[in-house]
Amino acid sequence: xxxxxxVKQVPDxxxxxxxxxxxxxxxxxxxxxxxxxxxxxLEVAAxxxxxxxxxxxxxxxxxxxxxxxxxxxxxxxxxDQAYLVSGREFGGSDTLATSYxxxxxxxxxxxxxxENFDIIFCGKQAIDGDTGQVGPExxxxxxxxxxxxxxxxxxxxxxxxxxxxxxxxxxxxxxPLPCVITIVKTxxxxxxxxxxxxxxxxxxxxPTLSAEDLKIDTTMCGLKGSPTKVKKTFTPxxxxxxxxxxxxxxxxxxxxLVDMLSDAKIL
Amino acid sequence: xxxxxxxxxxxxxxxxxxxxxxxxxxxxxxxxxLTGEFPMDVHDKLGELGFHGMDIPAEYxxxxxxxxxxxxxxxxxxxxxxxxxxSYTLSKxxxxxxxxxxxxxxKKYICDRVLNGAIVCNCIxxxxxxxxxxxxxxxxxxxxxxxxxxGTKCFISNGPIADVYMVIAYTDKSKGSHGLSLFxxxxxxxxxxxxxxxxxxxxxxxxxxxIFNDVKxxxxxxxxxxxxxxxxxxxNLTRNRILNTSIVVGTAQHALNxxxxxxxxxxxxxxxxxxxxxxxxxxADMEQLVQASRNxxxxxxxxxxxxxxxxxxxxxxxxxxxxxxxxxxxxxxDAVQVLGGYGYMREYPVExxxxxxxxxxxxxxxxxxxxxxxxxxxxxx
Ligand SMILES: Cc1cc2nc3c(=O)[nH]c(=O)nc-3n(C[C@H](O)[C@H](O)[C@H](O)COP(=O)(O)OP(=O)(O)OC[C@H]3O[C@@H](n4cnc5c(N)ncnc54)[C@H](O)[C@@H]3O)c2cc1C
Numbered sequence: 001x002x003x004x005x006x007v008k009q010v011p012d013x014x015x016x017x018x019x020x021x022x023x024x025x026x027x028x029x030x031x032x033x034x035x036x037x038x039x040x041x042l043e044v045a046a047x048x049x050x051x052x053x054x055x056x057x058x059x060x061x062x063x064x065x066x067x068x069x070x071x072x073x074x075x076x077x078x079x080d081q082a083y084l085v086s087g088r089e090f091g092g093s094d095t096l097a098t099s100y101x102x103x104x105x106x107x108x109x110x111x112x113x114x115e116n117f118d119i120i121f122c123g124k125q126a127i128d129g130d131t132g133q134v135g136p137e138x139x140x141x142x143x144x145x146x147x148x149x150x151x152x153x154x155x156x157x158x159x160x161x162x163x164x165x166x167x168x169x170x171x172x173x174x175x176p177l178p179c180v181i182t183i184v185k186t187x188x189x190x191x192x193x194x195x196x197x198x199x200x201x202x203x204x205x206x207p208t209l210s211a212e213d214l215k216i217d218t219t220m221c222g223l224k225g226s227p228t229k230v231k232k233t234f235t236p237x238x239x240x241x242x243x244x245x246x247x248x249x250x251x252x253x254x255x256x257l258v259d260m261l262s263d264a265k266i267l
Numbered sequence: 268x269x270x271x272x273x274x275x276x277x278x279x280x281x282x283x284x285x286x287x288x289x290x291x292x293x294x295x296x297x298x299x300x301l302t303g304e305f306p307m308d309v310h311d312k313l314g315e316l317g318f319h320g321m322d323i324p325a326e327y328x329x330x331x332x333x334x335x336x337x338x339x340x341x342x343x344x345x346x347x348x349x350x351x352x353x354s355y356t357l358s359k360x361x362x363x364x365x366x367x368x369x370x371x372x373x374k375k376y377i378c379d380r381v382l383n384g385a386i387v388c389n390c391i392x393x394x395x396x397x398x399x400x401x402x403x404x405x406x407x408x409x410x411x412x413x414x415x416x417x418g419t420k421c422f423i424s425n426g427p428i429a430d431v432y433m434v435i436a437y438t439d440k441s442k443g444s445h446g447l448s449l450f451x452x453x454x455x456x457x458x459x460x461x462x463x464x465x466x467x468x469x470x471x472x473x474x475x476x477x478i479f480n481d482v483k484x485x486x487x488x489x490x491x492x493x494x495x496x497x498x499x500x501x502x503n504l505t506r507n508r509i510l511n512t513s514i515v516v517g518t519a520q521h522a523l524n525x526x527x528x529x530x531x532x533x534x535x536x537x538x539x540x541x542x543x544x545x546x547x548x549x550x551a552d553m554e555q556l557v558q559a560s561r562n563x564x565x566x567x568x569x570x571x572x573x574x575x576x577x578x579x580x581x582x583x584x585x586x587x588x589x590x591x592x593x594x595x596x597x598x599x600x601d602a603v604q605v606l607g608g609y610g611y612m613r614e615y616p617v618e619x620x621x622x623x624x625x626x627x628x629x630x631x632x633x634x635x636x637x638x639x640x641x642x643x644x645x646x647x648x
Contacts, residue, residue, distance in 0.1 A: 192287055195317035195330055198279050 001055040001155065003045045004109075004117040005079065006102055006138070007038040009063050009070035010128040023230045025128055034070045037123025039077075041183040043190040044153050045121050046078025052155055056080050058109065058117070062090060062101055068206050075201035076193035082206045083109060089211040089218050094226035095129075099137035101221050104214040106142060118177045119160065124149055124184045132182070139180035146180040147173050153181060269520055269554075270339065270561060277336050281343045287316060288347040296348045299471035300619055303463070305354055305428060306471065313355065314384050322360040327378035334568040338513045342561070345517025349623040350471030352514045357472075358425050360510065361387025361433055364503045365451055368491040373451060380431060388425035390434040390477050391500060393418065398636050400435075400497065401444050405479065407436040412486050414438070414450065416479040419461070424630075427460045427475040434479070435500055438493045449496035451488045458482060468622030505581045508588040508631050509567035515627040516560050519595035522602035522620045523553045529606050546605060553598045560591035582644035585637040592627035592634060599624045 011030035019026050034042075042059065049055035059074040061067045062085040071082035085105045093101060110116045120142075122135035132148075139146035150173075152163040162173045162181060193201070211218055219225060243260070245253045261267040273281065291309050299306055313319065321340060323329020332340070344352025358381075365377040381387065396402035405418025416436055420426070432452040439446035452458060461476030491499050527550060530541035540546045567583045599621040603610035610617050628634045 189290075192312075192316055193283055194315070195280065195283070195320070198283050199276065202276055202279055 001048060001052045002115050002118050003048060003055065003057045003121065004106065004119070005038065005042045005045045005057060005059045005074070005121045006134070007042065007059050007061045007070060007074055007123070008035045008126045008128075009033070009061060009067040010035045010126055018233060023233060032066065032070065034073050035123050035126045035128075037125060037127070037183060037185070039123075039190045040186045041121040041123050042074055042078055043186060043188065044150075044183055045119075046191065048119075048153060048155060049078065058083070060085060060102070060105060060109070062086070062093075062098060062105070065208075071206050072201045072204060073193075075204050076197045077191050082204070084206055084208045085214070086208050087211045089216070089222050092223035092226060093221050094228035095131050095133035095137055096227060097221040097225040099134045099141055100225065101214065101216065102134070102138050103141035104216045105209055106138075108209055108214050116178060119153075120144070120178070120180045122180065122182045124182045135180055135182035142178075142180070144179050145175040146182070147175060148182045149184050150181050151184050151186055153183075269557065270342075270565075273339060277339050280336065281339055283316070284318070284340060284343045285346075287313070288343070292347050292351060296351075296471070296619075299348065299351065301470075303465065303470045303473070305425075305473050306351065307428070309351065310355060310358070310386075311384060318355075319359060319382050319384060321356070322363055322366075323378045323381060324366065327366075327374060328382055329378065334510070334572040335565055337510055338565055338568040341510055341513035342517040342520070345514035346521045347517075348471050349514050349518045349620075350469040352517070353469060353511060354425055354472035356514070357388070357511070358386040358429070360507070361389055361425075361431070363506060364389075364433060364449065364499055365490055367502065368449075368495070368499045369451070370487075372487070373490060377431065377451065385430040386425050386428055387431045387433060388423050388429040388477075389500070389503075390420040390423050390426070390432050392420060392422050394421050397422075398633055401447070403435070403437070403447075405434070405436040406440070407438050407448060407450060407484070409438065409486070414484045414486060414489065416450065416452065416482040416484055418479050420477040420479075422464065422474055422630075423477045424472055424474050426477040427463055427473045429477075430454050432458055432477060433490075433500075434477075435496045436479075442494060444497040445494045447496040448493045449490040449499055450484050451490055452479075452482065452484050456482050456484060467625060468619065469626050470623075501581075502577070504631060505577075505584045506571060508584040508637070509564055509571060511631055512588045512591045512627060513564055513568075515595040515624055516557060516564065516591055518620050518624055519553075519557050519560065519598040522595075522599040522617055523550070523557055525615075525617050525620075526550060526553065526602040526605040529609075533607075540605070549601055549605060553601055556594035556598050560587075560594045563587040563590055578644060582641050585632070585640040585644075588631060589628075589634045589637045589641070592624070595624045595627060596621075 009032045012033040017026045045057045049057050057079045058081050059071055059079040060083045061071055064086060068084055071084060075082055085101060090101055106117065106120065122138065125132035136146055136148060147162045150162045150164050154161045159174050164171045164173060245256055258267065291312060295306050317330065320329030321332060325331030341352065341356055344356060362377045362381045365373050391400060393403045393405065405420065407414040407416050416434065418436060434450045434452050435447055436450065437446050438448040459478040459480060461478055464474040466474060530546055530550060531539055533540045564587045567587045570580045570583055599617065602617045603621055606615055606617055609615050
């Protein structure tokens with residue numbers, strides 16, 4: 001199985017400050033990490049690799065030179081090789097432009113290596129922008145089927161089995177390969193690096209793919225290729241849905257429920 | 268960690284250990300402090316990451332770190348739990364006397380066992396022989412191809428959980444310190460353990476009695492020659508004085524970090540307490556002590572790395588050990604002061620740091636003994 005994981009380097013904060021003038025993120029002084037959902041995607045990929053002989057995991061990030069730090073991090077926890085997609089032309093790309101650039105990079109890497117990717121993983125969203133659009137758009141650019149918000153992926157009887165959580169329980173889905181899958185928080189934690197893998201990752205040389213390498217249409221990337229205008233950002237109010245009665249014997253819970261319903265004059 | 272001169276590789280390693288400790292150990296610290304138990308599962312997981320090989324040369328399958336890296340790793344351990352860090356690093360560095368003075372066969376044996384997770388301990392002290400090592404009573408009597416060990420060691424770190432015991436015993440009492448010999452004794456040979464000590468601090472490190480009751484040790488387990496035991500453990504003690512004390516620098520740094528955080532949050536008389544000169548100067552003094560300790564010990568680690576002459580290293584090791592352990596005591600005590608009444612409460616982390624720190628002026632040679640070592644060395648003309 002030839003697997004690609006798209007990762008993004010993001011500022012390490014849940015309370016990102018926003019510039020009120022431009023409505024964009026203020027990144028200065030904030031340490032960078034690998035987007036947490038991408039680390040889950042990488043762990044899913046690494047587990048698939050461990051379970052299927054002869055597999056390989058490639059990671060790819062679009063970003064400035066510093067994003068190589070994020071790629072090295074990935075190399076120490078399961079990725080075999082990494083590419084940085086970088087260039088001035090890409091600066092200011094919105095999700096449409098980013099997914100376009102990534103789709104060109106996928107093709108460029110496939111051409112270079114002579115091998116096509118079977119699965120492309122993305123995190124469900126990046127914690128700095130929270131759009132959740134790049135994965136699905138990447139699938140569209142490539143013309144691949146997509147499964148979003150998966151929490152686990154396994155390989156059984158020559159097909160992939162994708163677990164997706166919903167309010168009622170789980171869906172198990174499958175689709176033909178190649179495909180794009182976006183990953184939510186997994187039921188397991190990403191693995192730790194080992195001293196050896198960390199040292200090896202530190203020494204790794206990460207090739208950079210430029211606009212030229214990608215033979216890209218530069219009017220479709222960067223600010224020029226980005227139709228999105230951010231008007232306003234805000235955190236939506238979370239509405240409370242229902243009450244959970246937990247940690248009780250079923251009979252006690254039922255009794256408590258009846259009490260509640262009766263107090264609320266429903267019964 | 269407050270050391271800006273790390274190489275990229277050292278920083279990566281320290282970060283790796285930091286992330287691991289924050290996830291796996293930090294949530295357990297309070298429980299271990301209460302129960303006095305060593306979290307063996309954390310030990311095992313560190314092995315999966317490759318840390319068991321921390322003190323093993325690369326040619327024997329270990330990491331082959333330089334001594335400054337060894338310092339930095341230990342300081343990071345001390346940031347989270349001095350007891351765990353001390354026990355864990357000791358359980359691996361206990362192999363270093365064998366690595367220095369052992370035969371090829373002994374080296375292979377100890378390195379393999381340590382890499383596979385064995386816990387090593389050093390058995391020197393006895394009830395009536397602490398500072399005065401030669402007052403010990405444990406004997407090793409040669410009978411044919413074996414030595415028969417008899418005696419009881421006390422206050423042995425890792426004693427109750429060890430797999431391999433490095434034991435010093437008299438092969439010839441009449442020769443005094445030249446009659447002491449060092450043995451590598453696997454637990455399977457019949458080592459017994461006694462009482463677990465209930466300690467003031469360092470509680471995640473188990474300390475206890477180790478009993479040798481006619482334990483038959485094959486002659487091939489003698490490390491170095493007969494009569495060289497004292498010299499060899501002293502050399503190892505010099506290394507331990509530098510590297511084990513690294514842990515308490517981490518503990519002091521942790522205390523300082525807590526004090527700084529609190530001084531920013533707590534307000535009195537209309538301003539955060541960090542703006543009162545009395546607190547601000549105390550924090551500056553704490554920073555100086557931590558940084559000076561760190562750099563003194565790193566100087567020692569560099570001397571170890573470059574194989575500096577024995578008398579130079581032992582003098583620096585003794586001085587740095589005294590300075591850093593006393594600096595850490597002052598820093599952790601002052602951290603309690605900065606937190607005021609809250610600092611004295613078990614709910615806040617700093618009182619534990621103070622309890623954990625005290626032992627570092629007592630073991631690896633008390634600070635009095637170490638002052639003696641340094642004082643004698645520097646006054647020689
Ligand atoms: C938590 C813990 C872990 C330990 N781990 C180990 C271990 O793993 N292996 C091991 O072998 N031992 C270990 N020890 C033992 C430790 O090394 C000894 O406790 C230490 O060497 C001091 O010996 P003592 O307790 O007998 O004190 P003593 O030697 O009885 O000293 C009592 C006091 O007298 C002072 N003193 C003694 N002689 C002189 C002198 N000539 N001049 C001035 N002052 C002097 C000492 O500094 C001290 O203040 C451990 C101890 C503790 C508490």
